[in-house]
Amino acid sequence: xxxxxxxxxxxxxxxxxxxxxxxxxxxxxxxxxxxxxxxxxxxxxxxxxxxxxxxxxxxxxxxxxxxxxxxxxxxxxxxxxxxxxxxxxxxxxxxxxxxxxxxxxxxxxxxxxxxxxxxxxxxxxxxxxxxxxxxxxxxxxxxxxxxxxxxxxxxxxxxxxxxxxxxxxxxxxxxxxxxxxxxxxxxxxxxxxxxxxxxxxxxxxxxxxxxxxxxxxxxxxxxxxxxxxxxxxxxxxxxxxxxxxxxxxxxxxxxxxxxxxxxxxxxxxxxxxxxxxxxxxxxxxxxxxxxxxxxxxxxxxxxxxxxxxxxxxxxxxxxxxxxxxxxxxxxxxxxxxxxxxxxxxxxxxxx
Amino acid sequence: xxxxxxxxxxxxxxxxxxxxxxxxxxxxxxxxxxxxxxxxxxxxxxxxxxxxxxxxxxxxxxxxxxxxxxxxxxxxxxxxxxxxxxxxxxxxxxxxxxxxxxxxxxxxxxxxxxxxxxxxxxxxxxxxxxxxxxxxxxxxxxxxxxxxxxxxxxxxxxxxxxxxxxxxxxxxxxxxxxxxxxxxxxxxxxxxxxxxxxxxxxxxxxxxxxxxxxxxxxxxxxxxxxxxxxxxxxxxxxxxxxxxxxxxxxxxxxxxxxxxxxxxxxxxxxxxxxxxxxxxxxxxxxxxxxxxxxxxxxxxxxxxxxxxxxxxxxxxxxxxxxxxxxxxxxxxxxxxxxxxxxxxxxxxxxxxxxxxxxxxxxxxxxxxxxxxxxxxxxxxxxxxxxxxxxxxxxxxxxxxxxxxxxxxxxxxxxxxxxxxxxxxxxxxxxxxxxxxxxxxxxxxxxxxxxxxxxxxxxxx
Numbered sequence: 001x002x003x004x005x006x007x008x009x010x011x012x013x014x015x016x017x018x019x020x021x022x023x024x025x026x027x028x029x030x031x032x033x034x035x036x037x038x039x040x041x042x043x044x045x046x047x048x049x050x051x052x053x054x055x056x057x058x059x060x061x062x063x064x065x066x067x068x069x070x071x072x073x074x075x076x077x078x079x080x081x082x083x084x085x086x087x088x089x090x091x092x093x094x095x096x097x098x099x100x101x102x103x104x105x106x107x108x109x110x111x112x113x114x115x116x117x118x119x120x121x122x123x124x125x126x127x128x129x130x131x132x133x134x135x136x137x138x139x140x141x142x143x144x145x146x147x148x149x150x151x152x153x154x155x156x157x158x159x160x161x162x163x164x165x166x167x168x169x170x171x172x173x174x175x176x177x178x179x180x181x182x183x184x185x186x187x188x189x190x191x192x193x194x195x196x197x198x199x200x201x202x203x204x205x206x207x208x209x210x211x212x213x214x215x216x217x218x219x220x221x222x223x224x225x226x227x228x229x230x231x232x233x234x235x236x237x238x239x240x241x242x243x244x245x246x247x248x249x250x251x252x253x254x255x256x257x258x259x260x261x262x263x264x265x266x267x268x269x270x271x272x273x274x275x276x277x278x279x280x281x282x283x284x285x286x287x288x289x290x291x292x293x294x295x296x297x298x299x300x301x302x303x304x305x306x307x308x309x310x311x312x313x314x315x316x317x318x319x320x321x322x323x324x325x326x327x328x329x330x331x332x333x334x335x336x337x338x339x340x341x342x343x344x345x346x347x348x349x350x351x
Numbered sequence: 352x353x354x355x356x357x358x359x360x361x362x363x364x365x366x367x368x369x370x371x372x373x374x375x376x377x378x379x380x381x382x383x384x385x386x387x388x389x390x391x392x393x394x395x396x397x398x399x400x401x402x403x404x405x406x407x408x409x410x411x412x413x414x415x416x417x418x419x420x421x422x423x424x425x426x427x428x429x430x431x432x433x434x435x436x437x438x439x440x441x442x443x444x445x446x447x448x449x450x451x452x453x454x455x456x457x458x459x460x461x462x463x464x465x466x467x468x469x470x471x472x473x474x475x476x477x478x479x480x481x482x483x484x485x486x487x488x489x490x491x492x493x494x495x496x497x498x499x500x501x502x503x504x505x506x507x508x509x510x511x512x513x514x515x516x517x518x519x520x521x522x523x524x525x526x527x528x529x530x531x532x533x534x535x536x537x538x539x540x541x542x543x544x545x546x547x548x549x550x551x552x553x554x555x556x557x558x559x560x561x562x563x564x565x566x567x568x569x570x571x572x573x574x575x576x577x578x579x580x581x582x583x584x585x586x587x588x589x590x591x592x593x594x595x596x597x598x599x600x601x602x603x604x605x606x607x608x609x610x611x612x613x614x615x616x617x618x619x620x621x622x623x624x625x626x627x628x629x630x631x632x633x634x635x636x637x638x639x640x641x642x643x644x645x646x647x648x649x650x651x652x653x654x655x656x657x658x659x660x661x662x663x664x665x666x667x668x669x670x671x672x673x674x675x676x677x678x679x680x681x682x683x684x685x686x687x688x689x690x691x692x693x694x695x696x697x698x699x700x701x702x703x704x705x706x707x708x709x710x711x712x713x714x715x716x717x718x719x720x721x722x723x724x725x726x727x728x729x730x731x732x733x734x735x736x737x738x739x740x741x742x743x744x745x746x747x748x749x750x751x752x753x754x755x756x757x758x759x760x761x762x763x764x765x766x767x768x769x770x771x772x773x774x775x776x777x778x779x780x781x782x783x784x785x786x787x788x789x790x791x792x793x794x795x796x797x798x799x800x801x802x803x804x805x806x807x808x809x810x811x
Contacts, residue, residue, distance in 0.1 A: 076776035
């Protein structure tokens with residue numbers, strides 16, 4: 001009764017300051033794709049410190065993941081313990097205070113102290129060690145503070161090339177760059193994997209349909225932490241720009257044709273903190289380009305995925321491709337594990 | 352190979368009103384008994400790491416298959432209140448213990464290696480690296496206790512001691528493709544050099560006080576005819592020493608030698624009872640069938656070894672990782688490992704808690720002895736760091752975070768004990784190791800996946 005050794009669905013890390021509601025929607029979107037076994041949430045981390053926001057994200061993680069079970073870990077929320085703290089949006093505090101009709105809290109708060117969270121770089125390192133080469137993406141939807149620190153973190157830099165790519169949503173007015181220019185400069189100069197940038201105009205062109213919060217989300221659960229936060233973020237009704245969602249959608253479904261891709265090149269940060277792009281055939285950087293023909297499809301998928309009913313924890317292993325000899329071996333392992341499981345009594349013995 | 356002074360040299364030292372710390376009582380054959388810290392040695396402790404202070408010792412008591420965490424974790428951080436069920440036997444000593452929360456061994460997790468949590472968690476426990484999944488190509492790393500032993504081991508008769516109570520097999524498949532070398536050893540001298548534990552109390556006794564060469568059953572039988580104690584062999588030296596000691600030291604020496612004699616008697620009793628052991632049981636000659644007896648003998652010798660400063664580094668694999676040992680003596684005929692996969696069935700969970708508590712009861716007996724052994728103005732326990740823990744937290748879910756970790760002792764009156772210390776989630780267990788190494792006088796920047804020391808342990 002243990003893990004099978006076969007290739008899991010692609011993993012996604014998400015790191016954001018969660019200063020805007022689209023980052024929470026991006027988390028829901030990734031879980032929606034996880035439910036379809038198209039990808040797998042690895043960890044959620046914050047680039048700025050806010051205990052209430054961490055507590056809220058922990059509630060979201062538990063809502064989608066369910067409780068930790070056998071061989072099914074529930075990762076800690078990553079949060080830095082230094083740097084400028086985040087002025088916590090009411091969107092994250094309000095749901096935690098909400099009560100049900102019977103007076104009981106709508107959500108159980110389990111993160112109440114700094115020790116209930118993890119250092120982001122330790123979290124990245126520990127979970128990146130468990131990823132196959134090229135099978136995981138990193139979505140950055142906040143300042144690059146944690147990722148710049150990751151470049152110097154003991155034992156982490158050699159693992160970064162395991163990532164397929166970094167998808168960087170630069171946010172409104174490239175605010176995620178301006179929030180930590182030095183970190184962004186390092187990322188564009190030193191990050192070892194390809195970087196795909198989702199700029200402000202992309203998210204602004206694809207506003208999340210807020211009306212779905214009281215329809216699809218409400219139908220999924222009367223106590224939906226994402227819907228509660230959306231309602232508390234701004235006076236309803238409103239459609240939120242989807243900066244982080246664009247990055248998450250591309251990370252989870254890179255081949256779905258939602259976006260056009262720029263030619264390759266190199267991004268750099270100018271003296272005034274703005275982003276510059278220099279085309280180069282061997283450049284590792286690209287940007288996502290809005291494709292008006294895909295707008296309706298994307299918005300429909302946003303709603304369908306982000307509001308999807310959470311699926312109970314399961315093993316995230318895909319059918320292996322028989323054409324790949326490595327996968328043949330993995331399939332044989334998996335089959336052997338299945339046969340062993342079937343033959344074993346309910347209580348396993350290690351030998 | 353005995354290091355240290357004989358009593359003839361020591362006599363000279365005594366005449367100068369001091370007694371060498373590494374004085375041995377020697378006798379017929381190769382019997383050699385180290386001495387505890389006596390008042391007559393006080394200036395001699397200047398040879399220890401900190402002038403005028405007793406040396407700091409460290410030991411690891413490893414229990415397998417995780418622990419029932421609901422019965423382990425104290426309810427709150429900070430000062431320890433009423434101890435939870437598994438820790439309850441330590442209630443009289445709760446001011447001397449520190450419970451750590453949230454320490455994690457990421458290298459024990461599957462990462463990309465599939466099944467085998469038991470093999471991995473034990474193999475990585477003191478080495479801090481992910482061991483190679485193999486039955487034949489053993490690859491681990493130097494364990495941190497051996498780094499300490501190599502740095503300070505020359506100061507004692509034995510750089511380190513490796514003890515256990517169950518299975519010393521070094522080959523074969525002990526968990527899903529992991530060699531038994533990983534589940535049956537804690538200490539590693541090199542990446543493919545585990546240090547197998549001594550299981551037999553007689554072998555350990557002979558190592559500590561004799562030639563270090565275990566006798567055959569026939570040789571033991573011949574010796575038993577004469578019913579001679581190791582103390583008989585060193586009687587002359589003992590009398591000489593006693594005559595030069597003050598009354599307090601004479602009492603200390605008498606208590607110490609009595610404790611050795613008591614262990615010797617226990618071993619003799621176990622050897623006599625050996626005939627009654629089930630012939631199908633895979634136990635070496637002289638190893639007691641009763642878990643509590645065995646534990647008492649081994650742990651008594653640990654305290655004697657520390658008391659006499661024979662070594663400052665000990666690892667004790669209480670039972671091997673993944674063991675399916677039953678505990679009939681407390682009414683549990685089921686195997687330990689199968690029980691830990693309890694599937695949240697209350698009856699099975701109760702049995703696991705009972706086993707965990709039983710282990711802790713034995714450990715409490717050892718702590719009592721360490722605490723009652725005076726060493727200068729403090730106790731042997733005050734000058735030690737005895738870590739009790741496991742490589743899995745929840746044995747049912749095979750979790751590698753929030754590992755059950757408790758330290759008894761104050762590491763030389765340094766650690767502010769009597770409380771729970773909670774670190775951030777995912778904090779590497781190796782952070783505790785480098786903190787302990789520092790306390791042992793071995794200063795390293797990194798070990799395993801460490802990210803820094805555990806802060807705030809000290810009395811400052």
